[in-house]
Amino acid sequence: IPVNPFDLVVFGGTGDLARRKILPGLFRRFCAGQMPQDAQVIGAARSEMDAEGYRQMVRDAIHEFDGRRPEECPELEGFLSRLSYVQVDAQGEGGWQELKELLRKDTVKAFYFSVAPSLFGDIAERLKNNGLAKRDARIVVEKPFGRDLASAQALNKSLAAYFHEDQIYRIDHYLGKETVQNLMAVRFGNMLFEPLWNSQYIDHIQITVAETVSVGGRGGYYDKSGAMRDMVQNHLMQLLCLIAMEPPSKFEPGAVRDEKLKVIRALEPVEPHHIVRGQYDAQGDEGSYRDHAENPRSRTESFVALKCHISNWRWAGTPIYLRTGKRLRARTSEIAVVFKETPHSIFDDDAGRHRNILTIRLQPNEGMELGVTIKEPGPGGMRLVDVPLDMSFSDALGPDAEEVPDAYERLIMDVIRGNQTLFMRGDEVEAAWAWTDPIIEGWEARNDVPKLYDPMSSGPEDSLMLMHRDGRKWREIR
Numbered sequence: 001i002p003v004n005p006f007d008l009v010v011f012g013g014t015g016d017l018a019r020r021k022i023l024p025g026l027f028r029r030f031c032a033g034q035m036p037q038d039a040q041v042i043g044a045a046r047s048e049m050d051a052e053g054y055r056q057m058v059r060d061a062i063h064e065f066d067g068r069r070p071e072e073c074p075e076l077e078g079f080l081s082r083l084s085y086v087q088v089d090a091q092g093e094g095g096w097q098e099l100k101e102l103l104r105k106d107t108v109k110a111f112y113f114s115v116a117p118s119l120f121g122d123i124a125e126r127l128k129n130n131g132l133a134k135r136d137a138r139i140v141v142e143k144p145f146g147r148d149l150a151s152a153q154a155l156n157k158s159l160a161a162y163f164h165e166d167q168i169y170r171i172d173h174y175l176g177k178e179t180v181q182n183l184m185a186v187r188f189g190n191m192l193f194e195p196l197w198n199s200q201y202i203d204h205i206q207i208t209v210a211e212t213v214s215v216g217g218r219g220g221y222y223d224k225s226g227a228m229r230d231m232v233q234n235h236l237m238q239l240l241c242l243i244a245m246e247p248p249s250k251f252e253p254g255a256v257r258d259e260k261l262k263v264i265r266a267l268e269p270v271e272p273h274h275i276v277r278g279q280y281d282a283q284g285d286e287g288s289y290r291d292h293a294e295n296p297r298s299r300t301e302s303f304v305a306l307k308c309h310i311s312n313w314r315w316a317g318t319p320i321y322l323r324t325g326k327r328l329r330a331r332t333s334e335i336a337v338v339f340k341e342t343p344h345s346i347f348d349d350d351a352g353r354h355r356n357i358l359t360i361r362l363q364p365n366e367g368m369e370l371g372v373t374i375k376e377p378g379p380g381g382m383r384l385v386d387v388p389l390d391m392s393f394s395d396a397l398g399p400d401a402e403e404v405p406d407a408y409e410r411l412i413m414d415v416i417r418g419n420q421t422l423f424m425r426g427d428e429v430e431a432a433w434a435w436t437d438p439i440i441e442g443w444e445a446r447n448d449v450p451k452l453y454d455p456m457s458s459g460p461e462d463s464l465m466l467m468h469r470d471g472r473k474w475r476e477i478r
């Protein structure tokens with residue numbers, strides 16, 4: 001279903017995110033017939049360029065990042081005709097009048113701030129001064145949303161001076177992933193799981209986001225952030241909220257975000273010995289983290305594993321383990337809900353070793369798997385084995401299922417529709433920083449040195465110990 005006609009202005013329209021994600025994503029929605037023929041996308045950036053030059057840049061970006069050959073994109077020229085460009089000075093007056101003239105009456109207006117957070121306030125102010133911050137305009141902002149509580153509060157304040165909260169769309173692209181939304185469908189669309197979804201039946205939960213990539217060319221940014229700020233404070237925290245929240249009364253922005261906020265606020269401070277920081281280390285061509293960060297003494301972590309607790313009735317006594325890192329053995333993101341053993345075994349063979357595990361795979365091969373215990377087939381008596389009830393979404397829905405949109409595509413369309421459910425509210429982001437700040441401050445105060453780990457491994461040994469000490473085990477990264 002096409003969305004309403006819109007004018008989308010992409011500040012930072014020549015930047016990396018715009019070329020990799022935003023513009024190819026819009027193109028795919030155009031091909032899917034969801035972007036109306038008269039929609040307009042305006043790139044806005046510092047570089048001097050005319051509309052034709054911009055279209056050529058976007059044409060190249062689509063070929064490079066969409067992965068399709070030119071002859072496979074018959075709609076490309078139609079899409080490009082919807083693009084224009086304006087040279088804008090985010091901190092000066094140049095270009096704003098021209099931008100205003102390009103915007104049409106009676107369309108949805110959305111302004112995507114694909115720029116450094118230090119420019120958010122400047123752009124918001126100029127939108128206001130030029131009469132563009134109308135009550136129905138929307139702004140989209142990207143992470144990193146601050147680097148601690150104080151800076152996030154300052155950013156929220158600078159946006160709130162010109163826009164209401166219901167106009168601000170803070171992107172966490174993990175919320176746009178298909179399986180992440182499926183998590184809510186599975187929890188709240190089935191009777192089967194919710195009665196068991198508490199500490200009486202669940203032993204623990206593991207959330208893993210493992211990447212094989214190094215920090216590569218992003219060393220400058222990453223070295224000032226580390227895995228805690230880059231991944232845990234946002235993506236892993238969002239997954240944790242969705243897995244642990246109470247059922248919202250309705251699938252709508254206020255209700256969902258209220259419940260997520262309650263989870264973050266109920267998180268207990270993490271004990272220092274319940275966290276492991278790591279940094280990948282390799283000799284030779286592969287390079288160590290320190291080579292990539294171009295800082296031979298860097299103590300920034302490229303890996304974090306931690307154990308946390310949510311203090312409420314549902315989760316008291318059920319730990320949640322989070323783990324994320326770069327240069328690990330495989331690219332895999334999953335949430336594993338590990339159920340308790342049965343209270344009593346009636347089988348000689350079963351020394352209480354069997355547990356049900358519900359695994360929600362975010363990537364690759366999105367889907368779910370439920371491990372169940374059955375009798376081993378054959379005449380050998382009552383021997384038990386664990387087998388997976390496996391459901392890959394692409395297999396289950398078949399080849400005719402609609403192509404799953406990428407997270408950015410979905411989220412941009414939600415902005416145009418005016419649906420904030422999958423975006424972070426200001427108080428959520430602040431609460432997440434309030435929880436991570438003491439962890440990071442503790443590391444800084446102790447001058448904490450990350451444990452080194454080999455690329456292609458599962459991270460530092462200490463991360464395995466974090467689980468072993470509790471008589472538990474991480475699921476394999478594969």
Ligand code: BG6
Pocket residue numbers: 173211230
């Ligand atoms: C980004 C982080 O937000 O998410 C990156 O800044 C990380 O460091 C990326 O690689 C992971 O996203 P995805 O969708 O590839 O899992």
